[in-house]
Amino acid sequence: MYSKEDWQKLVARINELPQVKTQSIKRFLFGSAYEISADKQGRVSVPQPLREYATLTADVVVVGLEGTAEIWDKASWVKFNENTNNEDLTELALELGI
Template identity: 50%
Template sequence: MFLGSHSLRLDEKGRLALPVRFRELVAGGVVLTKGQERCVYGLTHERVAEVQRARAAAMPADTGRARALNRLGFGSMVELEADKAGRITLPALLREYAGLDRDVVVVGVDTRFEIWDAAAWDAYVAEQEAAYAESESEGMPTLS
């Protein structure tokens, strides 16, 4: 499970050193793709297969929407392996899509992680935090 928020930096070559725990989870490789709200999703190969099976079961493959989702989703996916230092190189296309330059935040979101521009992440948190604090606990883990 991917957990936590980690403030990190891209180097001049667009490389990102993943948090140690995340490196363990993607030891077999990672798939990066465009995410919602202009971030980059990082998924295991197994998770990509699960998502595709669920999507195929929920939506006929011959609809325009399914074709568009498959084209944009799979078309933007990149398979990577971390180097010996635990770094992955984010392709320029994905860095541009998410506005990633230097300061980033890597956020664990259960079955995936997300890579955000640090300023965009801060703005997103500021916008969402009040609603989160006021929300009911539906679907949320509790300590009781």
């Protein structure tokens, strides 16, 4: 999920690139994008095609990534974390100086 502002920045950045290189990514990103709004209680409804694509079930995890958020099926998130090698993450963090 992107905020409206961050989505507009992404669109502008993609549109600056040569069209021949971006046509496929534009089809995928723009063709499957939905504008959603939160209700009065701050909840959002993920459109059915996106729920199917992400294999979302009843339990989900929202992962904040700076200006964006990812919505994961809880079981997929647990599996991802189980398969994440902490040594590789530590090595990458050191390489990046963080």
